[in-house]
Amino acid sequence: MNPYRTESLLRTRIVAAVGRDLAAIEKALTENLDPYYDLVARTARHILFAGGKRLRPLLAVLSARICGSDPPESIRFSTIFEYLHAATLLHDDLVDGASLRRGKPVAHQIFGNETAVLTGDFLLARSLSIAADTGNPRIIQVIAEITELMSQGEIAQLFNRGRVDLTESEYMEVIRRKTATLMQGACQAGALLAGANNGDCNALKTYGHHLGMAFQMADDLLDYTADSGHLGKAVGGDLKEGKLTLPVIYAMSVADSTDRDRMKHMLGNRTIGEPEFRAFVDLLTANGGISYTREKARAHVAGAKEALAGFGESSPAHKLAMIADYALARRK
Amino acid sequence: MNPYRTESLLRTRIVAAVGRDLAAIEKALTENLDPYYDLVARTARHILFAGGKRLRPLLAVLSARICGSDPPESIRFSTIFEYLHAATLLHDDLVDGASLRRGKPVAHQIFGNETAVLTGDFLLARSLSIAADTGNPRIIQVIAEITELMSQGEIAQLFNRGRVDLTESEYMEVIRRKTATLMQGACQAGALLAGANNGDCNALKTYGHHLGMAFQMADDLLDYTADSGHLGKAVGGDLKEGKLTLPVIYAMSVADSTDRDRMKHMLGNRTIGEPEFRAFVDLLTANGGISYTREKARAHVAGAKEALAGFGESSPAHKLAMIADYALARRK
Numbered sequence: 001m002n003p004y005r006t007e008s009l010l011r012t013r014i015v016a017a018v019g020r021d022l023a024a025i026e027k028a029l030t031e032n033l034d035p036y037y038d039l040v041a042r043t044a045r046h047i048l049f050a051g052g053k054r055l056r057p058l059l060a061v062l063s064a065r066i067c068g069s070d071p072p073e074s075i076r077f078s079t080i081f082e083y084l085h086a087a088t089l090l091h092d093d094l095v096d097g098a099s100l101r102r103g104k105p106v107a108h109q110i111f112g113n114e115t116a117v118l119t120g121d122f123l124l125a126r127s128l129s130i131a132a133d134t135g136n137p138r139i140i141q142v143i144a145e146i147t148e149l150m151s152q153g154e155i156a157q158l159f160n161r162g163r164v165d166l167t168e169s170e171y172m173e174v175i176r177r178k179t180a181t182l183m184q185g186a187c188q189a190g191a192l193l194a195g196a197n198n199g200d201c202n203a204l205k206t207y208g209h210h211l212g213m214a215f216q217m218a219d220d221l222l223d224y225t226a227d228s229g230h231l232g233k234a235v236g237g238d239l240k241e242g243k244l245t246l247p248v249i250y251a252m253s254v255a256d257s258t259d260r261d262r263m264k265h266m267l268g269n270r271t272i273g274e275p276e277f278r279a280f281v282d283l284l285t286a287n288g289g290i291s292y293t294r295e296k297a298r299a300h301v302a303g304a305k306e307a308l309a310g311f312g313e314s315s316p317a318h319k320l321a322m323i324a325d326y327a328l329a330r331r332k
Numbered sequence: 333m334n335p336y337r338t339e340s341l342l343r344t345r346i347v348a349a350v351g352r353d354l355a356a357i358e359k360a361l362t363e364n365l366d367p368y369y370d371l372v373a374r375t376a377r378h379i380l381f382a383g384g385k386r387l388r389p390l391l392a393v394l395s396a397r398i399c400g401s402d403p404p405e406s407i408r409f410s411t412i413f414e415y416l417h418a419a420t421l422l423h424d425d426l427v428d429g430a431s432l433r434r435g436k437p438v439a440h441q442i443f444g445n446e447t448a449v450l451t452g453d454f455l456l457a458r459s460l461s462i463a464a465d466t467g468n469p470r471i472i473q474v475i476a477e478i479t480e481l482m483s484q485g486e487i488a489q490l491f492n493r494g495r496v497d498l499t500e501s502e503y504m505e506v507i508r509r510k511t512a513t514l515m516q517g518a519c520q521a522g523a524l525l526a527g528a529n530n531g532d533c534n535a536l537k538t539y540g541h542h543l544g545m546a547f548q549m550a551d552d553l554l555d556y557t558a559d560s561g562h563l564g565k566a567v568g569g570d571l572k573e574g575k576l577t578l579p580v581i582y583a584m585s586v587a588d589s590t591d592r593d594r595m596k597h598m599l600g601n602r603t604i605g606e607p608e609f610r611a612f613v614d615l616l617t618a619n620g621g622i623s624y625t626r627e628k629a630r631a632h633v634a635g636a637k638e639a640l641a642g643f644g645e646s647s648p649a650h651k652l653a654m655i656a657d658y659a660l661a662r663r664k
Contacts, residue, residue, distance in 0.1 A: 091453060095446040114427040117449055118487045121423060121456075125480035128460065132476035135469040144464040148457035155450045 007329045014322050018058055024075045025057045032079050043119040047086045056081035056186045063190030063204045066316035071193055081186040083127035088150055090120035095158060139192050146185035153177025162242040162268050168249050180212025203307050210304035215327040217297035220245035224281050226331060236277045242268025251289030259283050297328050339661045346654050350390055356407045357389045364411050364462060375451040379418045388413035388518045395522030395536045398648035403525055413518040415459035420482055422452035427490060471521050478517035485509025494574040494600050500581050512544025535639050542636035547659040549629035552577035556613050558663060568609045574600025583621030591615055629660050
């Protein structure tokens with residue numbers, strides 16, 4: 001159960017607890033970017049310094065620390081996961097035809113598709129170079145695996161677009177590849193950097209997996225439940241794109257044929273207005289799609305915290321637990 | 333000096349000499365692709381099995397062998413460089429707005445931009461996974477460096493588009509990053525896989541660098557001198573895109589103001605027809621742009637062969653020398 005009443009209280013506590021790490025990560029993100037060309041620098045900065053949470057680098061740093069070691073290179077190393085994340089955002093926004101990200105127009109609309117593609121490639125390459133600097137083949141293996149699974153997840157999502165018969169297990173597989181893999185990899189790589197034993201590596205891998213699953217489900221919920229101003233991107237994007245997420249998959253699976261047909265009819269309709277969107281959300285709620293998804297996400301938050309049990313009480317353990325709570329409590 | 337009179341004779345000799353390797357590379361390219369989704373498989377196959385020369389994997393295999401070792405994994409390993417190459421082709425054709433590649437419509441026109449972006453990402457990820465399997469941090473470092481330099485080269489080329497004041501040294505830097513880096517890296521990584529000493533690694537690095545420079549200059553020449561049917565892509569593409577290559581840079585630097593203005597006027601004009609294109613090629617020829625570029629490329633071919641001197645006479649040395657000659661002799 002979430003022990004904090006409000007998201008803002010939880011966020012304040014997390015930021016207070018990891019503020020110094022976040023500042024160090026921020027600095028390293030700038031220092032290691034140093035791209036050769038002005039426009040790439042601008043494009044990369046646009047995506048990198050637009051209010052991201054730095055969750056993935058933070059996971060890598062805290063995972064190294066919970067294993068009892070805080071190698072001096074862990075901050076630089078942790079930027080790998082933010083660069084990788086930014087690279088996929090650049091390509092995905094382009095593939096999805098998105099228009100807003102964190103309250104700003106997406107990069108490809110400002111700088112052009114060409115620059116967005118090549119800057120994504122550059123950021124991916126940058127993250128590989130930093131990974132290669134570790135000289136640790138197991139870490140490289142983890143990064144290579146992340147990259148491959150994420151690209152497969154994005155491809156699956158593209159091909160599933162508009163499919164109204166997507167199943168819950170297909171959805172789970174997509175979000176595992178698309179989102180959980182990177183968080184899992186950041187945790188696992190942090191543990192490897194600290195020279196952790198297999199047991200600890202696997203525990204953090206499990207933590208990262210559950211966190212990522214919860215995080216993506218919360219994201220998919222927010223697309224139906226958030227205020228657009230608060231979320232920083234257009235709400236209802238998934239509906240308009242015809243992207244089936246768990247709230248919809250579940251609601252459609254239990255709805256009667258009238259409700260199901262109404263939902264099917266609205267899915268993928270890009271011209272949908274506010275009243276239809278509200279009606280769609282009402283259908284999701286009435287058919288239990290919202291509460292079912294929240295329950296599933298809550299179970300993953302619990303799974304994430306359980307994976308930390310073996311580490312005992314410690315400051316990084318406490319922080320990782322707070323982050324797990326935040327995955328679901330957040331409003332953007 | 334090129335000891336073979338015709339391209340076709342040289343090509344026949346090379347294919348006879350490396351036919352078994354090429355067949356093994358072909359098989360490995362299929363086996364290691366195995367993508368998860370049908371459309372990606374199709375897109376990847378479209379770019380991978382459309383008459384590519386397999387030059388880069390061949391360089392890796394021959395580089396391992398010239399160092400006196402032929403590790404059993406060298407064929408699988410060599411696919412890294414074809415996947416990397418295919419990944420950049422997919423993204424570059426999209427960025428360049430190209431329409432033909434090897435005589436066929438480019439992938440993004442058939443399968444859509446989204447699939448081309450994501451399949452490029454997938455192929456890059458695939459090549460990383462295979463690289464990670466070597467467990468050799470120096471090889472990983474080489475691959476990471478290649479990826480980073482290539483993306484910078486592509487970005488520079490995008491930003492230079494339409495710049496009529498591009499200098500020869502700027503051009504050299506772009507083609508070094510865009511093309512020479514990958515061939516150099518394939519040779520270097522092949523040597524590293526064979527456990528070669530530093531001297532041999534560096535010699536093959538030098539060979540690959542010169543080969544890549546010659547290869548790209550020959551490519552840029554072909555855009556003005558080839559038949560479109562033979563080349564398999566639209567001739568004059570660089571002119572229409574306003575992409576300044578060495579023949580143009582040199583010709584403009586020595587031309588009188590009348591000729592220079594005529595050339596400037598045609599550069600970047602996408603509606604140009606056959607007669608204007610012929611007139612442009614005549615201006616290039618009259619001002620020495622074609623012969624100057626051929627001379628520069630010839631010097632790089634000589635540099636490549638010189639780098640092989642220390643290895644003495646051997647079958648792989650002979651093959652690598654033939655490939656260097658072919659870089660300039662080829663007509664597509």
